[in-house]
Amino acid sequence: MNPKASPGHALSIIPREQHTISRKNISKAALRVLYRLNEAGYDAYLVGGAVRDLLLGGHPKDFDVATNATPDEVKKLFRNCRLIGRRFRLAHVVYGNEIIEVATFRGTSDEEGDRHVVDGRIVRDNVWGSIEEDALRRDFRVNAMYYDISDFSVRDYVGGMQDLHNRVLHLIGDPATRYREDPVRMLRAARLAAKLNFRIDPKAAAPFAELGPLLSGVAPARLFDESLKLFLTGHGLKSFQMLEGCGLLKFMFPATARAIRRGDRALCMLIEQGLENTDARISEGKSVTPAFLFAVLLWGEVRDLAHTWMSHGKDGNDAWSRAAAHVVSEQCQRVAIPRRFTIAMEEIWALQPRFEQIQRKKVFRLLAHPRFRAAFDFLLLRGAESQAMEELGRWWAHAQQLPHETLAAALPAQHVGGDVDTGVPAPARKRRRRRKPAGKSGAS
Structure with missing residues (x-):
């Protein structure tokens, strides 16, 4: 008898000669896990995003394995294994810096095993089943394909x-039910569509407006992890545009959504350029920090x-300081940004405003600040705000190229007004002669 498939879909088995997956592109650690499970008599499959990306010609970094072995049975096979999770019991097999999730x-079934659902949301799920059931439990069709090591x-x-x-991204099962089970699936739809350059099936996107508020009930620490996947994996600009287009941005970054609704085109340009620059750095293998990203996203409100x-006179x-604290506090109720990043954002x-203080001591003090480089990069993004801001960015770029003595000689000892260009700061204004108090003549 043929194995069961989802309603409306017959099981399709694609033999090796008809697909593009090669073991050369699968990590040695993942192959070790697959082979050992298979040799021990268990079914073992590479599954999920790795299979999807390999079929698309990509090079996945993470490899997940699905098996009919229970977590305890997996642990007996691998000395380098640890069991994690209460909500979803998983086995992590560790090889150096690589972790293979099994x-x-x-x-x-809702009747057997350890499964607990509250208001439609799965809070614990340790019910074992068949591979056919496992496929139906996954989120999107493109994530429910299995590479059979046998x-x-x-x-x-x-x-x-x-x-x-x-x-195209189709959700498996009824979209509203699946989003209630786990609201983060809405974010995952936007992220995958951006990453893969896919469209979201209209039926999968339809519940976003009604069920988006469910994201407020997701643990803020989990949403921080989802934010990193959205914005710091090389497709941040597309993810941002997808979130905004799907109406999900306001549920994760309400301050950002409010600032954009105010119609500030310069702010939109700043955010898009910041995300584009981050994507470019990732593609070039350069380091990126969540602090800079969140500083960009929340700048308009601050x-x-x-x-x-x-x-109002403050x-x-x-x-x-108060604006930064207020915005960070509100945002952390949605997305738990760690303190080490919020400190950097606030700096x-x-x-x-210190970039506008063109005075000798203040300029050199700012140049020596440990956060100067990040703040200067941020200043350059603000060039779209006005011509004066663009000129200010050029001035600071030029100032960094000058020898210390040359820059010191060109700077006034006290702050002066006027625009700044890429050469020397505006000349010092002539000091007004002080009047002597009445009745105190200078004559002897």
């Missing part, structure tokens, strides 16, 4: 190969709030 086939074929139970061909408080430093913001 999951037991998930079942669909004969090197690909098993497709849900029509994932057709979706790869059509470059800037507007600081200017509002200054217009001291500039205090206004910027980047706090240094922005």
